[in-house]
Amino acid sequence: MRVEIVDLHKHFGPVRANDGVSLTLETGSIHGLLGENGAGKSTLMKCLSGYQLPDRGTIRVDGQTVVFSSPSEAIQHGIGMLHQDPLDFPQMRVLDNFLLAFDRRMLPNRRRGRAILRELGERFQFALDPEAEVTSLTIGERQQLEILRLLALGAQVIILDEPTTGISAPQKIKLFATLRRLAEEEGRSVVFVSHKLAEVESLCDRVTVLRQGRVTGEVEMPCSVERMVVLMFGRHIPPAECKRVELGPPVLRVEQATIPSYRLTVQDAGIEVRAGEVVGLAGLEGSGQRLFLRACAGLERVAAGRVHLGGQEMTAAPYRRFLAAGVAYVPANRLEEGLVGELTVTEHVALVNRSGPFFIDWPATREQAMAQIQHFNVIGRPESPVSALSGGNQQRLLLALLPAGLRLLLMEHPTRGLDVESARWIWQQLMARREEGTAIVFISADLDELLEYSDRIVVFFGGQMSAPLPACDTTVEQLGYLIAGRERDKETR
Numbered sequence: 001m002r003v004e005i006v007d008l009h010k011h012f013g014p015v016r017a018n019d020g021v022s023l024t025l026e027t028g029s030i031h032g033l034l035g036e037n038g039a040g041k042s043t044l045m046k047c048l049s050g051y052q053l054p055d056r057g058t059i060r061v062d063g064q065t066v067v068f069s070s071p072s073e074a075i076q077h078g079i080g081m082l083h084q085d086p087l088d089f090p091q092m093r094v095l096d097n098f099l100l101a102f103d104r105r106m107l108p109n110r111r112r113g114r115a116i117l118r119e120l121g122e123r124f125q126f127a128l129d130p131e132a133e134v135t136s137l138t139i140g141e142r143q144q145l146e147i148l149r150l151l152a153l154g155a156q157v158i159i160l161d162e163p164t165t166g167i168s169a170p171q172k173i174k175l176f177a178t179l180r181r182l183a184e185e186e187g188r189s190v191v192f193v194s195h196k197l198a199e200v201e202s203l204c205d206r207v208t209v210l211r212q213g214r215v216t217g218e219v220e221m222p223c224s225v226e227r228m229v230v231l232m233f234g235r236h237i238p239p240a241e242c243k244r245v246e247l248g249p250p251v252l253r254v255e256q257a258t259i260p261s262y263r264l265t266v267q268d269a270g271i272e273v274r275a276g277e278v279v280g281l282a283g284l285e286g287s288g289q290r291l292f293l294r295a296c297a298g299l300e301r302v303a304a305g306r307v308h309l310g311g312q313e314m315t316a317a318p319y320r321r322f323l324a325a326g327v328a329y330v331p332a333n334r335l336e337e338g339l340v341g342e343l344t345v346t347e348h349v350a351l352v353n354r355s356g357p358f359f360i361d362w363p364a365t366r367e368q369a370m371a372q373i374q375h376f377n378v379i380g381r382p383e384s385p386v387s388a389l390s391g392g393n394q395q396r397l398l399l400a401l402l403p404a405g406l407r408l409l410l411m412e413h414p415t416r417g418l419d420v421e422s423a424r425w426i427w428q429q430l431m432a433r434r435e436e437g438t439a440i441v442f443i444s445a446d447l448d449e450l451l452e453y454s455d456r457i458v459v460f461f462g463g464q465m466s467a468p469l470p471a472c473d474t475t476v477e478q479l480g481y482l483i484a485g486r487e488r489d490k491e492t493r
Contacts (some may be wrong), residue, residue: 035394
């Protein structure tokens, strides 16, 4: 199946998301779509998969011009898309989510659906329990469920939008093996949308690069990373500089904390974090680091042990008390937990202004929103719904909404889904806060990010918390062994 996009245009008001984009997808290949955040990658693929109508341009499937007014029409032509944020019903079971794709009767054939799910799962080594609730799955497992749904629907072109965002290293290895098999053995076409140069380099056969809605180049792989960086940003990116600061008094102290959940219990966790310090939390997804971080914000129950904030007992305090004490929490799931998708940027600014008047001064709030948009380089307007912003711009907006003078900033994957330049900009803002005395504790799956920006690193494995490691004396290899539950010296004996 050969797919061609010819001179496609898509505008959102004054924003030219796609400005005359053309590319061709060949059968049995993995085609990379590379670009910085806001370059127009997701918009282009949403037009191809029927989620959005282009303003003008042509889409051809095997030489025939097609117009998709819905994802259903696109999948009937063999084109399906896996979005960066999984499109499923978390409160429903795996099997029910799977059946919704192709059996919409009031009483679906569950036996047949279970057999198809099992057969596809065994073929690609996806071990999904049909009766498990989707809320119990990791992001990687939810992606696996969506891939199986697309295959059950007969997708011949599978689009994956930033699929490695938020998944663990083993899940990424399994995902890449699956994509190679789909292309090489089954003759399907895969579109891999990403901003991560190393992943595109290792996986893709051909890469199209977008910048500001236009194609800046198309290259056959292998291709040097330096050339792809120039195509993405129009220039070379200099190495980052991380300035250390003198640490202040203790801000957060956790003592022998037990934090239970239905899947895992974090036991005997403890740490002291000082003003201006950056502490990174590492570990495979589901190892306990997220539970611990949320407990430090009052979002998870601490069954035993103590949590102190600046000497004040906060163990059983609700989240609002942590907020009042100068603690902020930035989740990884921006639209599920951090932002309200259908509200505008201006409405978000009004929501976080807790000290404002009872009646909202909308003109003044809009001016404030515009000032934040300009200061944080958000590509959007005060009246833009946040669901219309790219992932990178949503992350910038989350930072813009944080109050000044924070004592403790807790972040899940602060650069999740961001290109190298946007990630560097995010850390510049965070380092400015640490220089003001804000303590930062963050989770990241990027070991280089942990080593580059942390003063100390804590590794979680199976609910157990390691002793803090000085980042300057730790290597990627040592972190990898600890994350896997092994120590380097024991493994080499």
